[in-house]
Amino acid sequence: MNTPKPIKKAVFPVAGLGTRFLPATKAIPKEMLAIVDRPLIQYAVDEAREAGIEQMIFVTGRGKTAIVEHFDIAYELEKTLSERGKDLSVLEPTRATPGDIITVRQQVPLGLGHAIWCARAIVGDEPFAIFLPDELMIGKVGGTGCMRQMVDAYNEVGGNLISVLEVPREDVSSYGVIDPGAEMGALTEVRGLVEKPPVADAPSNKIISGRYILQPEVMRVLEAQEKGAGGEIQLTDAMAKMIGSQPFHAVTFDGKRYDCGSKLGFVEATLALALEREDMGAEVRAMAERLLAI
Numbered sequence: 001m002n003t004p005k006p007i008k009k010a011v012f013p014v015a016g017l018g019t020r021f022l023p024a025t026k027a028i029p030k031e032m033l034a035i036v037d038r039p040l041i042q043y044a045v046d047e048a049r050e051a052g053i054e055q056m057i058f059v060t061g062r063g064k065t066a067i068v069e070h071f072d073i074a075y076e077l078e079k080t081l082s083e084r085g086k087d088l089s090v091l092e093p094t095r096a097t098p099g100d101i102i103t104v105r106q107q108v109p110l111g112l113g114h115a116i117w118c119a120r121a122i123v124g125d126e127p128f129a130i131f132l133p134d135e136l137m138i139g140k141v142g143g144t145g146c147m148r149q150m151v152d153a154y155n156e157v158g159g160n161l162i163s164v165l166e167v168p169r170e171d172v173s174s175y176g177v178i179d180p181g182a183e184m185g186a187l188t189e190v191r192g193l194v195e196k197p198p199v200a201d202a203p204s205n206k207i208i209s210g211r212y213i214l215q216p217e218v219m220r221v222l223e224a225q226e227k228g229a230g231g232e233i234q235l236t237d238a239m240a241k242m243i244g245s246q247p248f249h250a251v252t253f254d255g256k257r258y259d260c261g262s263k264l265g266f267v268e269a270t271l272a273l274a275l276e277r278e279d280m281g282a283e284v285r286a287m288a289e290r291l292l293a294i
């Protein structure tokens with residue numbers, strides 16, 4: 001098959017209220033909560049850049065300006081750091097090429113599908129990626145990130161792809177679940193998709209884990225604004241309607257996923273990433289051992 005159109009744009013739905021992390025998220029967006037010293041949104045944008053994505057589209061809401069500030073040049077900060085002879089390279093990941101960070105507003109919280117649809121004019125007629133920044137996906141040391149793995153698979157099979165992982169069966173009703181077809185290595189054919197099914201009705205324990213590569217036609221399906229699970233406009237329902245008319249595959253990520261939308265997942269990610277850091281791993285390990293000995 002011909003090489004499919006490259007993925008150059010990514011949508012980051014970041015309008016959510018972050019109620020699970022209150023009061024921490026009263027005045028700052030949950031996407032700005034940091035795992036060690038990088039906010040969650042930064043991990044997602046870095047993963048996108050590694051996959052060759054150039055344009056980041058943030059679907060924001062009220063109180064989310066800190067996300068946009070984060071990717072802007074902080075002139076006074078840089079000037080002060082320079083005058084003090086400090087290293088500015090820590091700010092390197094926050095640099096954006098002018099025009100590559102775009103925001104659109106989701107004025108009312110009508111669901112994930114609605115958030116994505118809010119970006120339709122900027123996505124235009126191109127395939128695009130979606131990142132849910134709560135889902136922190138960390139590739140293996142020396143390996144590639146989740147979206148890079150998906151783009152590599154996309155270059156082989158084209159169409160639509162979602163990242164999946166297996167969870168205990170009793171947990172499936174918190175997620176979008178796939179009805180799996182044929183397996184080819186890390187790729188699984190997707191025969192059906194259902195959002196937050198009751199455990200008994202779930203077609204598998206393979207859940208959508210927050211990364212997508214979709215064809216622009218999904219925007220036309222979302223246009224109908226049909227409500228699904230929880231009374232929300234669901235992306236999963238729109239994707240389900242595309243199965244059959246376009247290729248649809250799931251990619252099992254070779255790496256580790258942390259559910260940073262939950263407090264336990266957030267603490268796990270903080271510990272795991274701190275332990276892996278060259279500049280502090282040994283000290284964090286010693287600290288954890290001391291704390292556990294008490």
Ligand code: G1P
Nearest residue numbers: 112135175176207208209210236
């Ligand atoms: C969303 C998606 C769901 C997916 C999940 C991953 O649900 O609708 O399909 O499995 O993210 O985190 P939410 O967590 O927004 O309810």
